[in-house]
Amino acid sequence: MKFLKTVIILSINLVISSCGFSKENNQNLDVENKKFVNTSITREDVAKCEFEQAYINFCSDNYLKIYNNSLIKKVNFAQNKVALIIDQERDTGKGVPRKVKYFVVLDPTTKKVYPLEQSVGYFVDDRLEEITTEPPIIKFSQNNKNVCLSGTTFSYKDNNINVENECYTFNLNNKIYFKKMQKKKDIKHEQGAFPILFENKNFLCNGIKCKESVLTNDELKEISNNNVNSELRFLVNERGFDTTYINASIDNRTLYIVRYSEGDSEQNTIYLSYFLKGLFKTKLLGAVKSFKVDGSQNIYFNGSKVTLN
8 A cells, every 4th residue: 555655756757757747848939939939020010111212122931031031131232231132123113113223221230121212224325215224333342331223213202313323321320221322413514514505315415415413302392492383393293213313503504404295205395493573483495496595595496595584
């Protein structure tokens, strides 16, 4: 009887020990699983998932997978960060989708992700069609915090065609972690940029293709000193990337050449914008066949001299 009692006690102790061991193992497994979860990047680790009219979600499952797979990559930006370039087709539902690139910074230490709002696509021709031999360029280095874009940029309030080295500085101490590096804007053309001619569907400044910028709402406010007229506002809001402009100002004589071309149409419509008695005015010239602005700012359109009034 004493022997049987001893056996029963030993069996009970074994069961209790087994349960305790199992529970301890399960707890260890839970800890390990939690460690694994904590090392993964989730949407909460992405500084901003979507930007206005950017047509990309940086928190999608596909991109989260890319970020997590990139944690083991060698650092290549800003001393200890990993820079990623994401290829995306920008489809606004209007016109032909554009192939663009986005720049994303991954901090492998904190597991945080910082996307740049700006995107960059191919350089374009005078009809705003992609030049397939001139793809977008994104330049960056491990030695500094700057990233520079060359091509056609597409962000909602800051888009331009055929830019060279549009640069941004990455700084986690700022609320806006990417800050655009401002270039000193040209407030006038040098005399050497004239004459400005329209030949073979291109504007030429003293024989070299002129720099044309997309006319956005922000650009329109700047060149008009907030004195925006309804005609140009319509071109900006309704025509978008089909409206560009050239700064043809000399000294204190402000003059902008605005060109609008619709889709695949070969017709280019020209407007002139200028200040007269303190008011920002726009003059519709019409479909262009020939055009010239000389060094004295005399304007000739389709063979006739133009008077600004």
